[in-house]
Amino acid sequence: MSSASSDSRFPVEDKRLIAQNLDQIVNSDTYKLVQHDLDLINSPTMRGVKMLLEVGKPELRLEEAGITSTVIVLGGARIQERSEAELSLANHLNALAADPDSALLQRKVYQARRLVDLSCYYDDAREFAFLVSSHGQQKDKALDCGSSPVIVTGGGPGIMEAGNRGAFDAGCRSIGLNIDIPNEPPNPFITPDLCFKFNYLSLRKHHFIMRSVGAILFPGGFGTLDEMFEILTLRQVGVKSAMPIILFGSEYWSRIIDFEFMANSGLIDDEDRQLFQYADTAIEAWDLIREQF
Structure with missing residues (x-):
């Protein structure tokens, strides 16, 4: 039986064109395995997939690292040493x-x-993170730093840097949850394999909260306020279990937010004012955190 190429019903095939077509097939975007198609993954259509990956990747890596509890350190990126x-x-x-x-x-x-x-708050954040990070070693010299709550920050400059730096001073691990925005590279004190970059602020905040056993908020701007109210709201509605929430710098916070006025106006319950505490020294803040261990 003659082949199709010699069948008079079909035109004579050009082997060069066939080879070119095969080359185009194997190099086309549609032929790529999904995980290799970066244009597809980064397209708006795949936003849900990327969000799932941003949930899963840090979760997997932190589980592999044996990190089960964290203390959140938040504050202004513009506060320098x-x-x-x-x-x-x-x-x-x-x-x-x-x-x-x-x-x-x-x-x-x-x-x-x-x-x-x-700038005094930079030193306070650094000292606080040192105290928290040293906790496991203080309990038992045989334990490594992973046995204690691990400091987690937004991974950028300012108070975030101070938090990671305090853990670095203690020779302990710390986590950085960076967001992909201009002019905010990771600070140099984060444990390298515990630094994560996020596209989505909401998922970044998810990872702040899920392992936290305490949070301390130093003076900061819109981002710090957003994160503070996120934590307070989750505690208020009972989504997050009880944990110490410390506003560091009572003079600053009492000027920024009048919680008493909110309660007097009936917009929050009187009991909601017990969801947080003030502290003005690193050791005072650490004592408030340590009380629950």
């Missing part, structure tokens, strides 16, 4: 000296002075 804050102030003062009538530069100097004042 004092030496850095003073350098920033000096730079703004030099700029103002060159243009003393600039209202914008005057405002920058004022803000830089305030950030120098707030």
Whole structure:
């Protein structure tokens, strides 16, 4: 029987074109295994798949690392170590000296002075994280740092850096949950295989909460406030089990949020004010956390 290629009913086939077509087949996006098709995975259609992966990947890695409890450290990304804050102030003062009538530069100097004042919280966060991270070693020298609650931060600069740095000072592990936004690379003190990058803020917050046995919130901006109210809401409605929630810096927080006014207005219950506590020193905050162990 003659082959189809020699059948007079079909045109003579060009082997070169056939080879080209096969090459196009095996190199087409549709022929790729799904996990190798990055254009598909990164498309809006696959958003649900990416969200599931962002739930699963950190969960798997933290389970492999044997981490069962964490203490959340949150606060402003703009709060620097004092030496850095003073350098920033000096730079703004030099700029103002060159243009003393600039209202914008005057405002920058004022803000830089305030950030120098707030730099004390960097040291407090670092000390607090050191105390928490050292806890397992203090209980039993035979235990490694993984036996104690592990510090988890947003993985960026400022208070987040201070939290990871305190654990680093103690020779212990810490977690960084970074978000994929401009100008916020991971700080250099996170345990390398415990640093995760997220697309979705909601899933990042999910991983903050799920293993937490305590949270401490230092002065910060919109992101810190968002995270604070997320934690308080989950505690208020009973989704998250009881744990200490500490607002560090009573003067700052009492000016930012008037919880008493909220309660007096009937918008929260009087008992809701017991969901959190204030602290003004690292050892005071650590004692509040340690009470539950």
